[in-house]
Amino acid sequence: MSAGNGAKSVLRRLVNASTVERILISFAALFMAVVVGAVIVLISGRVATCQTAAATFFGLGFCYDPVEVYLVLFNGALGGPFLLDAPGLFNPNWNPLNFGLALTLKETTLLIFTGLSVAVAFRAGLFNIGTQGQLILGALATALFAFFVAPFLPAGILGGLILIPLAILVGALVGGLYGAIPGALKAYADANEVITTIMLNFIAAQVAFVLVSEFFRNPDSQVVETTPLPDWGTLLPVAFPKGGDFSLLALAFGLALVVAVWYLLEQTSFGYDLRTSGEQPEAAEYGGVDAKRTTVTSMFLSGALGGIGGAIWVLMVMGKWQAGVPSLGFDGITVTILAGNNPFGIVPAALLFGTLKSGSLAVQFGTGVPKQLVGVLRGLIILFVAMPEFFRMIGSSINLETDDDAVATDGGRSLLGGDDE
C-alpha cells in the first residue's frame, strides 16, 4: 500500500510538473543517459581487445574513451565546431553550412512532420501508429505525380515553383485519405485504431512495392525505385552543400506547419473539438462535438502530415521513391512523446533525434567504437529522455487519487472502480 502510494505521489508530481520543470527533467535525463552510456562504453572498452588503449583510468587501459565518444557525438552533429585535440577550443576552419549539420537538420526536418502527424492524432485521443504507412503512400504519390507532371512544365525555377507545392499537396492528400481509413473504421465500425493502423502499415509498404516494381519501376535501375525527378523538381539545398540532402526551405516549411498545427489545436473551434475529444470523450459529447466526424477528420489531418513527411523525403532527400523507406513514421511516435504532444516541443525533440543520428555517424567514423555500441548510446538517450514524458502520459490517464484525498460524497465508490450506470 505504501509503496503504491509512493509511486503514485511520484507520478502525481510528474503529472503536475510545470513546463520549466519538465525541461529541467529532460536535461537531467539526458545527463543520466550520458553517465550510464559512459559506464557501458568503459565496460565494453575493457572487454574489447585493441592494440593501444584509447584511455587509461585507475591504471587500467580501455579501448574506448567515453569522454571522446560523447564529444565526437555532439561535435560531429554540428560538423565539428570544436577542436577535440585541444578541448574547448573553437575550430577556426568550421563552416556552419557543413555536411554534419546538414545531416542533423535533414533528420530533424523529416521528424518534425512525422512528429506532428502522431501528435495531432494523440491530442484527439487516437494512437496513430500508421504514420509510417501514410508517409510511404504519400511519398509514392508525390514521386509519381511529380514524375508524370514534370514533362508538361517549364524546366527551371518556375517549373519547380508550380510542381513542388502541387506534389506536396498530392502527398498530403493521399496520406490523409490513407489515414482517414482507420479513422472511419474507428468511428463507424468501432475498430481499434492501433490494430488497424499497424496492419495498414504493412499494406502500404507492400502495395507501394508492388506498384513500383510492376508498373512504375525505373528501367535503368537494379533496385525497386521510380525514375529520378529532374533537379529543378526537387527542393534546393539553399546555402547548404548540395550533397547534404537538406533544404532550408523544407525546414522553414516544417516550422511553419508547427505554428499552423499549434494554431489549429489551440485557437480554432475545430481544435477545441479535437482536444476535448482527446481529453474527455464524454464531455466532448456533452459539448455537442460530433465524435465520429472528429475522429475521421483528425485521422485525415494526421495522415496528411505523415504524407507531407513522405513528400519532403522524396523531394528533398531521394529525388525519387525507393523501396525500404526509413522508419521516420515510427520515430515520429517517440518524437511526439518526447515533446509531450506539444507542437512546439516537437522541434527540440526532432533536433535531438537529428543530432543523435548525425553524431553517431561521426562516432562510427571518428572513433574505433563499433556502430552497435553507438546504437546503444543513442537508444539510451532516447529512452531516458522519453521516459519522464511517457510516465506523465500514463499518469494523467489513470486515476491518481489515494484514499486520503478521495472525497467520498458518492459513498467512496471512486476507490472501487468507477461509479454506477
Add this chain to the structure above:
Amino acid sequence: MSTAVHLDEITKRFPGVVANDDVDLTVERGTVHALLGENGAGKTTLMNILYGLYEPTEGTVYVDGEPRDFDSPADAIEAGVGMIHQHFMLVDPMTVAENIVLGNEPRKWFGTTVDRERARQEVIDLSQRYGFDVNPDDTIEDVSVGVQQRVEILKALYRGAEILILDEPTAVLTPQEVEELFEVFEELTAQGKTIIFISHKLGEAMHAADDITVLRDGKNVGTVKADETSNEELAELMVGREVLLEPKSAHREPGKQVLSVENVHADDNRGIEAVSDVSFDIREGEVFGIAGVDGNGQSQLVETITGLREPTSGQITYKGRDITRASRRSRIEDGMAYIPEDRHERGLVMDFDLVQNGILGSQHSSKFSSGGSIDWSTARGHAERIISEYDVRPPHADADAESFSGGNQQKFIVGREFEREPDFVVATHPTRGVDIGAMEFIHERLLDLRQQGKAVLLISSKLDEVQGLSDRLGVMHDGELMDIVDPRNTTEEEIGLLMAGERPGWSDTEIDTANPSVGDAQ
C-alpha cells in the same frame, strides 16, 4: 439471537466532508439488515469501514462481540466478513469454479498444482448446500448478471464469510433476478448467515429485510423493524423534515408548449430498458420537476431529451420540431441548456482551465468564434463573469477545472448553462454538492428563468427541492412515470410512496395510463 456486527459511534471524515457522523449500527446474527438512504448518505463508506477498506476516524467495529481493527479486506475476510461490490470482481474468461476458488485454490502434488477436480467438487457442494443454481463449468462472460452475482456470493462463502455485505445488489438486476436474490437471502439466513445490504430503494428494504437502518447525511436517523414500519415512515426518515423552499416568485400562467415527450422508451448502457413509455410536456414559464430515487431511469430520460442517448422508440418535440434524432449540437444551438448529472465526466473537461470550460458547448457559436477561430479574450471575459456572478472560488479563470472543489465546479457549470440565454433548461441535480447559500442562489435563478417565460426541466433526488420549485411534478419509478402531481397539494409521503413504486389504489388507476400504442411509435 446474538449480535453479529456492532458499529460503535463510527465517524469517518474525508477532507471537507463528514461521510459518517457518529453512526451506531447493530446487526443480529441470522438476519437480513438493510441500510437505506439516498445517494451520498454514507452507506457505502460505512460498509467499507466494516470491510476494512477505510479506517474509521473515530469509533470501533465489533464483530461477534470482539473489537476489531481491520487494516485491509483480508483481515475482514479472516474475521468472516465478506463484501460483494456493486461492480463484480470476476475474471470473465474463467469458469465459475475457477473464479470462486481463485486465490484460495485447493492444491495437489505438494502445492505445485491447482487441484481442479477438487475445486469443482467443492464448488458443487457449496452451491448445493445453499441451493444455488450455478453450473461450475460455465465461463463468467457467458452467464447472466444475476448468476455472476451468485458467483460473487459463493466466492465470499467459500472464503468462510459468515457476514455478507452487498452494495446495491439489485441495481444491476432484472425484477425476476431481484426476486431470486431475495430467495437466496432467505436460504442463507436460514443457515445462520448474516446479510447486510445497501439500497436506496424503499420497497426492496421493506420486502427483503428484517431490520432497516436509515442513513441521512452520514447519520443514523433510525433503525426499525421491517414488519413494524410503513413506507410512509421510511420515506419520512429518508427524506427528512427539512424546511421546504418556497418559490419566491408569483406563479405565472404557463404559455405555449416548449417540449413534448411522447411514449419514449430508452435502454441503459447495458441494453436493459431503463425508460418505459414516458410522456409529458413542458410549457413556457413552467418548472416541470421529476422526482424519483436515483437510478430509476431519470438519467436515461434526460439523455434522450438533451441528445446524448437515442430513444428506442417514441418522439420528442422541441419548439414544435421533431428532435428525436437531432444532434446534440443542434439542440444546444436551439437554446437548450443542460446541467448534467455527472460534472466530472460530462460537465467539465477536467484538464482544461475555466476559460476553456466556459465555452464548452458554445465553441462553434458566433459569440466566441469567427471564421473558425476562437476569440479567447471574449472567452476569458465570459469565464470571469461566470466566476464573479456565481461566486466560484477561488476566482482563478486560469486554473484547471480539476483543481476546484465539487461545489465550485457545480457553480461554474450552472453559471455557464444559465448564461447561454436558453429557452429551455434541463437541470439535473443542480445543487448537488453546493453550500446552502449557493443552493438558494441557484434556486432563485431557476425561478427567474421561469419568470422570464423559459421552460425548466428539473430532476433531483432531493424531494424538498423538486417539490418546492416545480409547478408540476412527475414521479419516476423503475423507468415509468408513475404519476404527474401538483406538488403544492401533495404530501411528501404521497410522493415518497410513488417513488417507491406504489400508487395509491394501484389497481384502480392502472387503466388510466394504459396506452394502446405503447412501444410501437416509430
